[in-house]
Amino acid sequence: MHDLTPVFSAVTASFLASFVEVVEAFTIVLAVGVTRSWRPALTGAGLALAVLAALVLAFGPLLALVPITVLQYIVGVLLVLFGMRWLRKAILRSAGVIALRDEEAAFSRQTDALGRQANDRRADYLAGVAAFKAVLLEGVEVVFIVIAVGAAHGQTLYAGLGALAAFVLVMLIGLAVHRPLARVPENALKFVVGLMLTSFGIFWTGEGLGAEWPGEDFALLAIFAVVAAVSFAIVRRLRGAYAAPTEGIAR
Template identity: 90%
Template sequence: MHELTPVLSTVTASFLASFVEVVEAFTIVLAVGVTRGWRPALTGAASALAVLAALVLAFGPLLALVPITLLQFVVGVLLVLFGMRWLRKAILRSAGVIALRDEEAAFSRETDALSRQANDRRAGYLAGVAAFKAVLLEGVEVVFIVIAVGAAHGQTLQAGFGALAAVVLVMLIGLAVHRPLARVPENALKFAVGLMLTSFGVFWTGEGLGAEWPGEDFALLAIFAIIAAASLAMVRWLRNSCAAPAEGIAR
């Protein structure tokens, strides 16, 4: 069980983070396919995947040249920053400070924009570029997460399997329903991913600095619980803060 804990946490973090990113990219690719045809949609998506594969092949082997403690520290700091960005948005959305992301609305905006380009001679090219940008931008985050959560403990392959499973699952569901995956609890997933990435970051930053965590890998669970409790308390505080002015106005 002790050996399975880091593997399961790595695969889970990679799967959930990749699932969220792939859902967002799929919405754009689907809009391109429905509006301008599947040829530019699939061409743009495939081109982006090729670029991402080249990035992994180019930079992946370089990680083996970095001392493990330095790698853990750098990856840990980056994961804290990256995870906190996800966590901040998830907290604000959960508290009602900013609106939840709506995949149906995003799909409508993209199809409207593509429809307005119908008379443009470059319509097919622009549609392909839209699919390319969507897959590349979301894919870069997936690649970073896979490398980051896997590299510090030599589990890049396991993290890659988690990401691949997310891609396959989204593609199968999306192609089956042929519509945006609007019912996916995206903010809840982003909240969980933010917690996991931040927890990994804190843990690996400590390891990179030479800290010995009580319980070794099991310390991840304690770090996760502390960050989750603090985040939920912040959501409650923000909700109460937003509700107080509204009650004052109502009176």
């Protein structure tokens, strides 16, 4: 069980984070396919995946040249920054400070934009570029997460399998329903992913600095619990702060 803790953590974090990113990319690709045709949609997406594969093949082997403690520290700091970016948005959305992301609305915006370009001679080219950019931008985040959560403890293969599973699941569901996955609780997933990435980052930064965590890998669970408790406390505080002026006006 002890040896499975980092594997389970890497697979779970990679799967959830990749699921969110693939849903967002799929929404754009679907809009391109429905509005224009599937040829530019699949061409753009395919080229983006090829670029991502080239990046992994080019930079992946370089990680083996970095000392493990240095790698843990660098990856840890980056994960804290990356995870807290996700966590910040999820907290603000949960507190009602900013609006929740709506995949149906994103789909409508993209189809409207593509519709306005319908008479442009470059319509297919622009549609392909839209699909390419969506897959590339979201894919870069997936690649970073897979490398980050896997590299520090040699779990890159398992993290990659988690990301692949998320990709396959989104494709199967999306192609079956042929609609944006609007019912996916995206903010809840981002909240969990933000908590996990931040927890990983704190854990590996400590290891990179030479800290010996009590319980070793099980310390991840304690870190996660502390980060989650602080985050939920912030959500409650923000809800109270933003509700107070409204209640005062109502009285």
